[in-house]
Every structure is written in C-alpha cells, then in structure tokens.
Amino acid sequence: MSSNDVFWFRIAETIYASFAASDFIDFNWQDYVGYDAGVEIKLKARNVSYEMDGKKDFKEYSEIPARFIHSKGDAVALAPGGWRPLAFIPNGAIVLFDKxxxxxxxxxxxxxxxxxxxxxxxxxxLFQKREITIDPKPILLEGNNRFDKRLPSLEEMQEELGFFTGKMQERVPNLTIRATADSLPQLHRASSAFFQGLDEILEFIDEMYRRYESGEKFDQTLTSFKEVVGLARGANVKEVHLIFAAIVFKAISGEKHNPTLRLLKFNKPDFLARGNSFNGALDIYSLILFLSEIRNHGENVFFVTADKDLIYLWNDMNKFMMVDDQPGVLHFDMMYFLPCLHQDEVAELESLMNG
Structure with a gap:
C-alpha cells in the first residue's frame, strides 16, 4: 500500500515545515558524504508548507538545512531515487534487509x-511503531559461503530464515516478515537460474583483478570495453551475465578508488585470499533484486544496508538504471560505463552487449 505519511519539522523556535512522504527528494552521493561526516546537509522536498505564528506559506520546492544524529556504522535506506535516513521510510513500505x-x-x-x-x-x-514489511532476500542469499564461492542451498536458506525471524521477533515482534518457508523454493530456483555460470563469472572477476593488480591499463574507450567483454566471453561468461563484465570495466577504467572498484574490493591486496569476487557478484545481484522489487512496488520499496561500498555504488549508478515492465530485463544507460561514448558508437555497443 502507498503511504499518506506527512513529515513534520520544527526548524526554529516558532517556525514549522511539513511535506508529504511522496514529496521527499532522495539524497545523492554528496549528501551521503556530508551525512556520514555529521555535517549539515539539505532536506529537499516539493510542496512544502511553512507555518509561523499562525501564518502559513507554501513553496513548490524547498531545501531545509539539517544535521542528523546517527551512530557510526548505522544502516541507511537505499531508495529508488538515491538514499535516505531510516526515519524517512514511510508506512506501508517493503524493506529489503541485508545481513x-x-x-x-x-x-x-x-x-x-x-x-x-x-x-x-x-x-x-521505525521498527517498533511503523507499519513496514521486512523482506530478507539479500540475507538469505548471502549465506556463509564467501570462501566456498557458492549460493546457499535451499536448506541453508530455510535455516537462515528461521534464525533471522527468531532474532527479529525478539526485538520487533510487530513487524511483518515477507519471506516464508513456502516462498523460499521460488527464490532459490530464480537465484540458481540467474547464477548458472557463477564459477565463470568469479573466474573472470578474479582474472581481471590480477590484470589490474599487475598494472595493466584499461581506458574508457569502446576499444577497451570490447577487450574486457571479449575476456568475459573467453571465460565462458553467459550473455545474460555480461552486465558483470560492464561493471568490472567501469571499476578498472574509471578514476582511482571509484565506487565500483571499491565495491568489488579491487583496492584490497588480499582480494583473492578473502574470496572478494563472490561478495562483489552477490552485491551486484542484490541491486538487481532491488530493481526487480522497484518494478513490483514502485517508489515504496527500500533496501536497508550498512555496507558503505554498496551505498556509494547505488548513489553512483542508480540514475543510469531504468526499470520497466519487462520481468528479468535490466536496462542501463551505457553512458555510465563509457561517459565519452559517441552517438555513432551506441548501436555498436548495444549489439556487442546483446550478443
């Protein structure tokens, strides 16, 4: 269900501001940096009502200075248009949760x-008084298999769901948990189907890390993009998984320590030993799951995470992702991967990605 929440603030001793939850404008990457540092950022919203000494005013768009109190490492909510602090999750929302x-x-x-x-x-x-539904899909897919580099089995998912539900009910007994034992087989089948060829994806990611670590350079050109996609095909990465090749290209061809590279942990010297390729692939899949939920539930779905690298990546890439009504289809503005792409190269690039 959609929310009819109204956010209400006292911004000075006698000045109040309010706006509907649907008029809140999600924060961007620069906002997150300020939020994380504890400095002042701007609440942006449409259709804001102001009241002072009984007099009312209205602005079609307004920015309200704010500084948020939060604990270091606390989760935030990824939103269809960016991210927001947990307090801005409206009633009736579907909330994906990771570990x-x-x-x-x-x-x-x-x-x-x-x-x-x-x-x-x-x-x-938020967790004890608001009407939200928790969807633990990302938790169930994480398992404890980083070093095995595999998705959890159905039995492992069932065990994880029982553990998560028990812990949540201790603390927040009134929350609705969306996943059930009956719904898990469908999630497991869909995830297993998507990740058929997971070994090849991980082999490709590991090989690209070795090349990056050895100092091999890839610039942001169509020629380099073709080379990376060719290496993915050479590792037998399936056509449906070439999005992983594009994301790896973005990591190794962009500026140093860019959000995509940080998510994949290519900036870590112990990348191979810690099995980071599996974690990176699963994080990317989590974002694809999130996009699927946006397709199903529109603006009223959020992904709660404390993974800073995942937050940075979503802030970086979400405005280039397009959701439509084709299940299983993910549309990307390829300018995200090749910002200097010429118009006459677009058709060639689309043909390359579509096999």
Whole structure:
C-alpha cells in the first residue's frame, strides 16, 4: 500500500515545515558524504508548507538545512531515487534487509525489545511503531559461503530464515516478515537460474583483478570495453551475465578508488585470499533484486544496508538504471560505463552487449 505519511519539522523556535512522504527528494552521493561526516546537509522536498505564528506559506520546492544524529556504522535506506535516513521510510513500505543492517537493530533494541542506552528514538520507532514489511532476500542469499564461492542451498536458506525471524521477533515482534518457508523454493530456483555460470563469472572477476593488480591499463574507450567483454566471453561468461563484465570495466577504467572498484574490493591486496569476487557478484545481484522489487512496488520499496561500498555504488549508478515492465530485463544507460561514448558508437555497443 502507498503511504499518506506527512513529515513534520520544527526548524526554529516558532517556525514549522511539513511535506508529504511522496514529496521527499532522495539524497545523492554528496549528501551521503556530508551525512556520514555529521555535517549539515539539505532536506529537499516539493510542496512544502511553512507555518509561523499562525501564518502559513507554501513553496513548490524547498531545501531545509539539517544535521542528523546517527551512530557510526548505522544502516541507511537505499531508495529508488538515491538514499535516505531510516526515519524517512514511510508506512506501508517493503524493506529489503541485508545481513549488516541487522546490526543496526541490535545496536538500538535489545533481545527483550527494550531500547538500549543511548539508542536513537527514531530508529526504535521505525521498527517498533511503523507499519513496514521486512523482506530478507539479500540475507538469505548471502549465506556463509564467501570462501566456498557458492549460493546457499535451499536448506541453508530455510535455516537462515528461521534464525533471522527468531532474532527479529525478539526485538520487533510487530513487524511483518515477507519471506516464508513456502516462498523460499521460488527464490532459490530464480537465484540458481540467474547464477548458472557463477564459477565463470568469479573466474573472470578474479582474472581481471590480477590484470589490474599487475598494472595493466584499461581506458574508457569502446576499444577497451570490447577487450574486457571479449575476456568475459573467453571465460565462458553467459550473455545474460555480461552486465558483470560492464561493471568490472567501469571499476578498472574509471578514476582511482571509484565506487565500483571499491565495491568489488579491487583496492584490497588480499582480494583473492578473502574470496572478494563472490561478495562483489552477490552485491551486484542484490541491486538487481532491488530493481526487480522497484518494478513490483514502485517508489515504496527500500533496501536497508550498512555496507558503505554498496551505498556509494547505488548513489553512483542508480540514475543510469531504468526499470520497466519487462520481468528479468535490466536496462542501463551505457553512458555510465563509457561517459565519452559517441552517438555513432551506441548501436555498436548495444549489439556487442546483446550478443
């Protein structure tokens, strides 16, 4: 269901501002940097009502200075248009959860459901008083298989769901958990089908890391893009998975320590030993899952995570992703991967990606 929430603020002793949840404009990457550093950022919204001493004013667009109190490492909500603090998740929302986001709940609410000392009230209220549905798909797909480099089995998913549901019900007994034992076989089948050829994806990512680590250079040109896609095909990466080749290209051809490279952990010297290729592939898949949920639920779906690299990547790439009504189809503006692409090269690039 959609939300009819209204966000209401006192911005000075006698000045109040309010706007509907649907008029909130999601934060961007630069906002996240300020939020993370604890400095002032601007709340941006449409159709803002102001009230002062009984007099009312209205602005079609407004920016309200704000500084947010939050604990270091707390999760935020990825949104269709960017990201937002948890307090801005509206009633009726579908909220995807990953494993590290559960740490935010434990940090603020104990096993008896009591707010812990120094907890942040808006976080407690979100999970204990608001009407939201938690969808733990990303948690169920993570498993504990980083070093095995495999997706969890159906039995492992069922065990993880039981563990997650039990822990959540201790702290937030009124929340609705969307995944059930009956729905897991469908999720497992869909994930297994998408990741048929996972070994080839991981082999390709590992090989591209070795090349990057050895100092091999890839510039942001169609020629280099073709080379990377050719290496992916040479590793038997399936056509449907060439998006992974494009994302790896973005990582190794962009500026140093760009968000895509950081997500894949190519900036870490122990990349191979820690099995980071599996984690990177799964994070990318989590974002694809999120896009699928946006298709199903529109603007009222959010992805709660405390993974800073995932937050940076979503901020970097979400405006280049397009959702439509074709299930299983992901559309990307290829300018994300090749910002200097010429118009006469677009058809050649699309042909390359479509096999």
């Amino acid at each position: 590290n986001a559960f740490g935010t709940i434990k940090k603020h609410i104990d096993k008896s459901g009591t707010p812990v000392e120094n907890s942040i009230q808006v976080v407690v209220d």
